Amino acid sequence: MNPLVSLRNIQKTYDGKQLVVKSLDLEVKEGEFLTLLGPSGSGKTTVLMMLAGFETPTAGEIVLAGEAVTRLPPQRRGIGMVFQNYALFPNMTVRENLSFPLEVRKLGTDEIGDRVEKSLAMVRLAAFAERKPAQLSGGQQQRVALARALIFEPRLVLMDEPLGALDKNLREQMQYEIKQIHERLGVTVVYVTHDQSEALTMSDRVAVFNDGIIQQICAPRELYESPANSFVAGFIGENNRLPGVVHKIVDDECLVEIAAGLMVRARKVGIRAPKEATTLSIRPERVKLSPKQGEVDTVIDGEVETVLYHGDHIRAHLKGIGPSTFVIKLPNANGVAGKLTVGAHVAIGWASSDCLALDRMDA
DSSP states (O other), X not given: OOOSEEXXXXXXESSSSSEEEXXXXXXXXXXXXXXXXXXXXXXXXXXXXXXXXXXXXXXXXXXXXXXXXXXXXXXXXXXXXXXXXXXXXXXXXXXXXXXXXXXXXXXXXXXXXXXXXXXXXXXXXXXXXXXOGGGSOHHHHXXXXXHHHHTTOOSEEEEESTTTTSOHHHHHHHHHHHHHHHHHHOOEEEEEESOHHHHHHHOSEEEEEETTEEEEEEXXXXXXXXXXXHHHHHHSSOOEEEEEEEXXXXXXXXXXXXXXXXXXXXXXXXXXXXXXXXXXXEOGGGOEESXXXXXXXXXXXXXXXXXXXXXXXXXXXXXXXXXXXXXXXXXXXXXXXXXXXXXXXEEEEEOGGGEEEEETTOO
């Protein structure tokens, strides 16, 4: 099946010297939810703005539904847009905000009324149809913006940090609602965020950007479990870091010597040869406390420095394992809190499959 969107060898510079986006090739499948994720200045928003038509590529071609749209103005692309600041008309009611894109397209009065009612029901705002945006909460305003972007039935909807202005609870609620609407309607979504949790929760695929280049594009689980390089490994999720030197390489694993001569098995990411400096990366939730024999591949002792209670889980900071604090995250079950007291010496461990050896050059 042909992709709905193709960006081919796209480049973008604002000053004629520095490329903000570097030779980008990207395809978006029909009906998928693709998230562009990366730190500020990584190029993700510039890509979205070029796709929308608000920015023009310095080089390359954008194809939408088989048609080259690289030089086409935004209003002729038929794309829905949702912004962080909602971009609603403050002098119009909710109903009028939803009607407007249909009136511009010269739909009949009956069809406009029917679509508006369906859209209001979809975002559960029928009771607020005659209110103006200032009379709505942030979450309600964002639902209106979402409904307005979808009401003219575009094949593609672009979302630029749409939940950035909401508090944590509203943000999580809207993540669920947007994903539910996407699955129900089958519309194609390209979503920009710097929030990795949001990207992992909502997306079919995630494209991780850094320095104007896609570092990795794949399903969320693969991104978290099998990062393609050191940047992705460090950017996605929380990591403990232990410096070491590669002692031996066997297939996809390597043996790494860390402090005090301890040898640790790890999956290699970007490692090319023995004697290389490396940084081991271990996620806090993959560390086991007082592991049983045979349960892990590496066991090491540390001293509890701080214990943080989070209700459903316990976080502890340990010292004596590496040059910086080592964090473990454990489910709050089976009396684990009682085993973690400040000053206690504990044994921790992890499986080699949960330990990554990263190329120190960009770790």
